[in-house]
Amino acid sequence: MAYEFMRVEVRDCATTHFWFDNWMGVGKLIDATGAIGTTYLGLTRRALVCNAVSGDGWSMRNKRSRRFQLLYNQILAEQVPSVDRGSDLVLWKQGEDDYKDSFSTTNTWEQIRSKKPKVDWCRVVWFSQNIPRYAFITWLAIQNRLSTGDRMRSWGITQGCGLCGEQDETRDHLFFACPYSFTVWEGLVRGLFGRRTNPDWSITLNEIKRSRTSQLDTILLKLIFQAVIYHIWRERNSRRHQGKWTTTDQIHKVIDRSMRNRIVSLKYGPQHKHAGLLQRWFQLTS
Known part of the structure; x- marks a missing residue:
């Protein structure tokens, strides 16, 4: 070659x-x-x-x-x-x-390389302020490649949602039709979505893809989206494989800490937006 x-x-x-x-x-x-x-x-x-x-x-x-x-x-x-x-x-x-x-x-x-049409969700996953491991899990989720219950059934394994007990665990249920995950999601994006917060996966993804006037809100919303997907998936696996449970309040605190750490780390990167992002994050979480 x-x-x-x-x-x-x-x-x-x-x-x-x-x-x-x-x-x-x-x-x-x-x-x-x-x-x-x-x-x-x-x-x-x-x-x-x-x-x-x-x-x-x-x-x-x-x-x-x-x-x-x-x-x-x-x-x-x-x-x-x-x-x-x-x-x-x-x-x-x-x-x-x-x-x-x-x-x-x-x-x-x-x-x-094999070239294919550019997908409209690429900026939701890949942007300069993302956290790589969060972005990777989000990338899998958007392509519906996570090993959720509906995919496991094709392998002869039956499993329901470990977060709420729903019999049919799917990607769309886990993010965010599941009462547990929706509570986590809604509590973090209330300041950005208000009453428009929706448990439907497609509607939520389309809303995040929509351009906004505030660049800070755009960055924060994508960061929150990836953080929630990552930690919900991690909680789901923790319950299934280790039997450990975490409350929605505890996950809120973990995500809040990871958001602050990521925003502060931007101080040392090429884009010095950490001050405005941190201030906006405090407004949303206060």
């Missing part, structure tokens, strides 16, 4: 392999001619490009052969190497018909 990105600019031709280096922009010549090409052109498999040069021109056997006439013509069209031009230069593909003598991770990734 890497070979497809490499090309050699022949200068003195002292280090470039005739058959295996992409020096003409058509890939490996051995692939075009097959093993018999080495016999027709009189160049061994280990030959360098300089072995095909004599004096001031190209020198190869069977120039009149019809079998590889096109290849002959292509080689003759190439500039004859010369020691005056310096050493051979290995180039890396930066884009369509764009090769440079440097490597770019960004350009390489853009060429090999």
Whole structure:
């Protein structure tokens, strides 16, 4: 795969392999001619490009052969190497018909990755102030990839909601139709949503995606959303696997502490918004 990105600019031709280096922009010549090409052109498999040069021109056997006439013509069209031009230069593909003598991770990734339409919820998950582990769980939740009860049923395992006892545990129930999780969620976003706080997952997600006048409120709402999802999921797993229970008031305190810690940490980042965020957070939680 890497070979497809490499090309050699022949200068003195002292280090470039005739058959295996992409020096003409058509890939490996051995692939075009097959093993018999080495016999027709009189160049061994280990030959360098300089072995095909004599004096001031190209020198190869069977120039009149019809079998590889096109290849002959292509080689003759190439500039004859010369020691005056310096050493051979290995180039890396930066884009369509764009090769440079440097490597770019960004350009390489853009060429090999599978591109899909941009999802409208990306800014809810990925933003500069997020907490990575919270963002990851939120990313899984939005794609409905958490191992909730409805997904476990496909594996032959039946389980209800460990937070309220509901028989059918789904992503949409857990966030935030479950009375326990909705109590946590509603208590934290009351100052931002007011009476518009809704237990429906789709409505809630659409509301968070909506742009707001206050940038501080936008950041805080996304942080709260991710923090609640993370801690509700953690509480659900704690009850199921360890038998430990936490009240909604206790989770409120844990989330409040994590929010303050994250806001204060922004003081040392590139965006010095911690003062305004912290003040706004105090207003919402007072």
